Amino acid sequence: MTQVKIAKYSVIKQYICQKIESGQWPEHSKVPSENELTEQFSVSRMTARRALQELTEQGLLVRSQGSGTFVATFKSQSSLLEIRNIADEIHERGHEYHAQQLDLKSVEVNEEMAILLSLKAGDKAFFSSVLHFENDTPIQLEQRFVNPKLVAEYLQQDFTEITPHEYLSSEAPLTEATHEVEAILANVDICNLLNITESAPCLQVKRRTWSRQGVVSLAILTSPGNKYRLGSHLVF
């Protein structure tokens, strides 16, 4: 029996992450200062600092000399990869953006999707489908499959201020996701939705998140014109 020693700074990181993930510390809220954490966990300031420092580098926190440490916003966290937030980009082009909810139902999953959602083939999954428009031109069809275990949690939400799709889109901040990008020819139904000919190539992005397992997103972008942009960062 080997006792795995857990580093103190790692315990503090876990603590802070749990607070953020559970929503107890919302975006922009102030995080305990280095001195407060020092007292609370009976560690030296450098140890407390290390926890805050690393979480800042991971994009969960934002620090400002003189003012304090704060929970980062979603936007600043998802600097690398984002299928969905196309609204900003469209507005930057000076165009109007709006979305239309198409489906919100229960469907039987096929074999591949079953594996991705930790289900058995034929099981029911929650399905949400939204069409995104740029100036009344449909540009992206987004489909989302959700493990029904998460739907219970979903139904407990108060939807007066948030749409169902928005809730399902709001993965936890601690998102580790894998994306698969593929060029496809869409089927008839999708072509009609996106108002394109059947020979037009489309970009399909499949996204699996790990922190909130059981959610798979599928985005189909019309092309050409719609590009999936990625930036990697390496500066200091």
Next chain:
Amino acid sequence: MTQVKIAKYSVIKQYICQKIESGQWPEHSKVPSENELTEQFSVSRMTARRALQELTEQGLLVRSQGSGTFVATFKSQSSLLEIRNIADEIHERGHEYHAQQLDLKSVEVNEEMAILLSLKAGDKAFFSSVLHFENDTPIQLEQRFVNPKLVAEYLQQDFTEITPHEYLSSEAPLTEATHEVEAILANVDICNLLNITESAPCLQVKRRTWSRQGVVSLAILTSPGNKYRLGSHLVF
């Protein structure tokens, strides 16, 4: 006149980066230990450590308790984004990989490419084109445009152990790159090269690197079957 104070750990980072970028410290080579940097720069161990630590988090170095710190390999650096290194993936599928150099010539650039390469439209650029095969099936056409200013440097290389295309592929480790992914229908020439029908959709990835500006890569992948995979990482 304000004097900008430069942190000591930052100076050490710059020093190490310069050594790696210039090739003086190749992949896998050992980097000075914390104690050596402590003496060399007359700083405390914690300051030297911070430089190594941050460069490790940025993926330039790899550290191993007990053995030392080493320059990371390309592979471990490009954990996020890589157009080109499909060979490994093909081998993992148990298939054979090989590549064929098609072109290696000078071409006039169009307006768009001129901007990307900091040239004027009609200027000459260096052009390299390589076809990648999986079990004798062409799966990816890769085209590379290079600013002629870099070609001088290119010609000074010793090509006994490295092919021209490999050299042009070996961007500096400090790569900040932007990728644009798009679904397209390839033109006749490319369809012939990739041995696909003209109605088959293709995935086009355009990559611009910033650390070695003046290189633009264009990869065209046949589809379906070829996916462009991305992973984001957030673990501790």
Next chain:
DNA sequence: GGTCAATAGTTGTATATACAAGCTTGCTTG
């Protein structure tokens, strides 16, 4: 009431130290 300065609190940088944990090397010992 408005302006400015002092102050307290915050993060940023840097040092010196100590011990733990893992790897490498070389020497001892059987």
Next chain:
DNA sequence: CAAGCAAGCTTGTATATACAACTATTGACC
């Protein structure tokens, strides 16, 4: 010669301390 142990190096964790730089608040003064 081989096995194994010990020494010495490396990085990892943690503490205590000091000062710098920046911010927001407070309070005094005009």
